[in-house]
Amino acid sequence: MNRLPVADRPTVRRAAWALMTYEKRAVALILALHIAAALAAIAAPALVGQIVNEVNAGATADSVDRLALLIGVCVVIQVILGRYAQYFGHRFGERSIARLREEFVSRTLALPISVVERAGTGDLATRSSVDVANVGNTVRDVVPVVIIASTQLILLFGAVFVLHPLLGLVALTGLPSIMLVSRWYLRRATPAYLLEGAASAELTDELTATAEGARTVEALRLSGHRVERGTDRIGRQWQTRRATLALRSVFFPVVETSYAVPVAAILLAGGFFYSRGMVTLGAVVAAALYLQQAIEPLDRLLQWMEQAQRGIASFSRVLGVGLVPPEPRGAESAPSGQHLTVRGARFAYGGGPDVLHGIDLDVRPGERLALVGPSGAGKSTLARLLAGIDAPHAGSVRIGGLPVTDLEPAERRRRIALVTQEHHVFIGSLRDNLAFAAPGASDEQMRAALAAVGADWAADLPEGLDTEVGDGGRQLPAADAQQLALARLVLADPHTLILDEATAALDPTTARRTERALGAVLAGRTVIAIAHRLNTAHDADRVAVLEGGRITELGSHDELVRIGGAYAALWHSWHGPAPA
Template sequence: MIGLAPPAYDPAAPESATTLPVGSPATVGAYVRELLRRHRRAFTLLIVVNSVAVIASMVGPHLLGGLVQDLADGARELHLGRTVAVFAVALAVQTLFVRMVRLRGAMLGERVLADLREDFLVRSVGLPPGVLERAGTGDLLSRITTDIDRLANAMREAVPQLAIGVVWAGLLIGALTATAPPLALAVLVALPVLLVGCRWYFKRAPGAYRSEAAGYAAVAAALTESVDAGRTIEAHRLGARRIDLSKLRIKQWTAWERYTLFLRSVLFPAVGSFYMLLLGAVLMIGGAFVLRGWMTAGQLTTGALLAQMLVEPVGMILRWYDELQVAQVSLARLVGVREIESDPADDRIAPKGRHVRADEVRFGYRAGHDVLHGVSLDVRPGTRMALVGPSGAGKSTLGRLLAGIYAARAGEVTLGGAELARMPTERVREQVALVNQEHHVFVGSLRDNLLLARSSARDAELWAALGAVDADGWARVLEDGLDTEVGSGGLALTPAQAQQVALARLVLADPHTLVLDEATSLLDPRAARHLERSLARVLDGRTVVAIAHRLHTAHDADVIAVVEDGRITELGSHDALVAADGAYAALWRSWHG
């Protein structure tokens, strides 16, 4: 059973599973204010329309109170026809404006949700590539799926409904005070119960919901990693360990789920007690005042009805505020990307030439654990350089530094004398491109997938790019040609075809410097060799840094750099390094048997 204390966890469990930051209250507040400024006209119109609907709803209690008072005064003419007519008009106005409130609220919610999605996407795409690459898959996935889904309901309903509830309750309390000021004391009698219960709940709820969301992210991360690395897990017999980890994450997540449920089980009875105390206090205080002649029976009737009407807006406020507790955590997780500082960039910095240099570069993924140790490299324009070495030596890391994906911890990487880390990312991407083993086929036509690299390209250029990577053969036999739908729900491309599409994008992007990190790894050796020869014609005159374990790539390069333990141990041409009989010569002999 869950007690009053939240479940205890070790420091490595759900809350620390998040790689990307969670937005601080100040960041979330600033973003909410920004959204309100963007939609202030729609928000103001919603408040006005809702106010009219609430005022119309108070006509009925006022009319009934008047009838009661007339009866108490012994009136013989009640004018029921006029009363019914006025009530019918008020009811019609209320019905019309309630419909407008719902419509305006839904429209406002959808617009806010659209802004939120767009802002998150734009900000995420604008983050330094290294940040997204190091982010946990499960955490990033849960933000763009689960958190967006949770916010969808909040933006569509919770935000407008909360605003409606606050205005509704405020107008009713104002009307109650104006009708019978003593009855406003009834609100003060019942309010402490509501405030104590809400204070207890909302003091614990945000942290609990935050931990619940982090727990779900940990579950998603564990399951996603297990699926992605299924073959590796099976090969190393890690299945039982991964199952135990998944069970642990699920247990921690469900513990937080039960705790948040316990919090709600305390809040709801407190709210019910408030309702009973409010109505009871109105009747008792009002009855005493009527008996003493300090208040009329009509005022008591109107006041009691208005107090009864308070039940719905107060319930609405608490219900949707509780929903916003969950949404606030999701919003903080989405807005958290705003707290990631982009690499310092200066639009005025532009490269003067195509010369790529690395000068005493040091880099590590964790503080105190460098992967590269004082690496210096000089890649002249038009040079074809190959980086070779054992797995884990730092080849791919060095390639990402040369491509501007990562910023060096010490030393610098420059392009045309300009430091890559200080250049805007878009400017870097226009001139340097990284193509690695990872590729993605987007849902859409083959044409759309290619146009991602250059939106202005014509069909002839698209076919030329496919031909340059030997992909036009299979592409031309497709029934709809470039209009063929590919990706999920369409034609499933083989890994080799998907890699060819990625390389065709590279041809269309036309950067002057390329970093190829096992770019042909998914092709068989003969096809890879043929593709690399085709690419050689396309890449002629460009600077190319190729990272590969297949040494035929190194054989064709102008310069070969051997990377071992994060250092360049040999540098020279193929013939020179073979003659030196060092590490490269040993690799070459093992490659050729």
């Protein structure tokens, strides 16, 4: 399975910078408030040191009270500024997350269908849920913490240098070990978290496949096999999580030990300097308080480093969706007609052997063509080529003289629609589900489309078109959901329609009624139907028989039955032999 790409570090840095600078004024305000709050915070230790010096010099209680009052004022100012800094920071974070989600949805919807199918639902689902959530947490929580903590640390260590340069040098004694272990951790963390994300996507793939195919698993007694595959994926995820835990088990103990080093060093060196008259006792006390105060922002900064690494890895995966080349914009000129032609088309999946071998086919405008053949003959693959989802590696598929894949994607979808036996009911009202195909459709047009495909159940819904369907609403049976998908098709009104077992979920009677209703609605349009029910072939203008990736027979139903070939055998086995 081909995973979606992952963005590299330079791409992540550029995107993060763009995200942070999108609202420059908001960022400037947040930084100013954080800096002001940090300045108010560092005033308190300096005032404590001043109190120590004045008491040592024999100060009165009034002067000590005044300094204590100033400390209280600084604390109040710090709380107020910090509160508003966090308030504006979280608002900025939520706006940034909203933009990120909108951009991700836009990039996802722009992905070529073939890319989505090759990547699998697990990878895309993990990126759209877990990874986007991780990035959101990073932007909303981690980035403000990093900004606040970094600002506080710069000001606190700067304040120690202001007290005395020698004390400032001593205060840096704990940083080398922290920097070394942080460098060691950062080099290994992002690749480790990327592997953890990939393992999570693989597990999601397996669970999704097992859940969606639960009936098949039960019918074929594949439970043991699926459990083994699931256990294997869980094992891989456990290994990747164990690897990230091993990194944390080294990183955090070293950091915690390094906190005590500068405080002890400042007290020892400060006592030595004080005994020689190089610094005041208040300066030593203030420096020790600054270093003690620095532990909290440093600890927060390093604690959030793990989440930051998760966020960076997730951001790489989220941005990777945008690295997939979009569908080509296609030709500026429109096709000169609706004639579909296939010449010498060959196709293979993922570099494997050819599944189509030199297909030649002409589909006339307004014709109804049925594609029949055994499973694996290449019917669905040919349908994908006709719809422009995939391109042949040899030969051509053209409409109106232009290659189908060269058409503007919107123009191609307007002209050609592919409907498979897979269908989806979106969360929302029945009207919302129909409006996807034709946003400007009226209620009368929607009801007519439902009636056209035989969806009589829609008229009995308690709230009509406003009835909520999908998860959390009215659950539509598979047959009703497939009729809803066909009603969307009627509203979309394409000129060429490709039905790939589109009525497979319907019972034979309902399927026959639906096909006849569709036949009346789609009169004059080109219809290419792929089905195992040969009634569709009987009603078609022509029938193409595919065997082993080749068209072996082509003609009307009566012609093919008369020549007694593969189609005749299929027809007699399905419908019964003709009477003698």
